[in-house]
Amino acid sequence: MLTSERKALILQVLRRDGRLVAKDFSQQLGVSEDTVRRDLRELAAEGRLQRVHGGALPSSPAVVDFGTRERSGLSIKESLGRAAARMIQPGQIVFLDGGTTNVQLARQLPPDLKAVIVTHSPSIAVELARHPMVEVELVGGRLFKHSIVAVGATSVEAISRIRVDLFFMGATGIHTETGVTTGDREEAAIKRLIARQAAETIVLATREKLGAASPYQVVPVVEISTIVMEPGVPSDMTDPLTAAGVTVIEA
Missing domain, CATH: 1.10.10.10 (Winged helix-like DNA-binding domain superfamily/Winged helix DNA-binding domain)
Known part of the structure; x- marks a missing residue:
């Protein structure tokens, strides 16, 4: 051969x-x-x-540039965003990670929601600038252009002083063996720090990310509270996640 x-x-x-x-x-x-x-x-x-x-x-296919990812699977990402938005309660402090699906989450927040949204994503901060009730705290640092998020020492210092109720984490791969993964070492470290500062960590996942892996682990799947995924994912992909103690919600 x-x-x-x-x-x-x-x-x-x-x-x-x-x-x-x-x-x-x-x-x-x-x-x-x-x-x-x-x-x-x-x-x-x-x-x-x-x-x-x-x-x-x-290998996760969710590693192309931000503009390409923003245009792909838009209706699915809107559904995931709506389902995730319903999980946020008035008065909570919530950290929104970067990523095109979390941009949709920001767009789907009810107009009467009064909450504090912390983010290191300028894209999400711009979306939330239109929201009448949400208070936005923007974490600064060096811009990582692939995900349009701030990273680096400045980000670490700011994030380490924040405690949040929910963290909606972006990821490029989710697998019971490799955990939640992403394609950049420094971004993985920032995500890991935010997860440590959060009472609950939630991941929004399109089907392409399930069962896939990227080079750098953020956290093992057992450290994820909930995964919100698109409907119709086969049980052989979801059963290992629920067996690990993760709550799986279909959008």
Whole structure:
């Protein structure tokens, strides 16, 4: 079998099964495990999968630029935003992470909601500037352009002084093995800090993020209170999450 054929088969197995074990796959093909691991390394370098101990997981497709993500899956993101907006109670202090789905959450807040929204996303702050009742606290720092959020020492200092009731976290991958993941080390550290400052952490997830992984873990799934996801996700993707103690809500 040619290398290109073997790599195509690897990606096919990942799409079908949601994971690949290098030892089992090498035995099925009758090639060495080192050969398979080399294929996995090369595919990972191309961003086509995420290597984990013993094999690989699907790589999250939610890593393209902000403008492209903003235009994709708009109706689903609106539904997720509406469902999440209903979870916010008057008088709460809420942290909205960056991301295109959380922008929709900001747009869906009821006009009579009186709450404090903390964010390090200029995009979300601009959306909330139109809200008549919500008080907005904007965390500053160095702008991470991929997600349009502030990161760095200034952000860390400000976030460490804030306690919030709810944290709506953005993520590019959610998997019971790798946890909640994202594509940048510094952004992952900021998200992790916010989660430590929150009584509850909630993730809004389109289907493409479930069962996928990115390079940097934010938190294990057991540290997530709730995942709000689109309807119709197969039970084999949701059952491991509920078994880990996560509340799964369909938008």
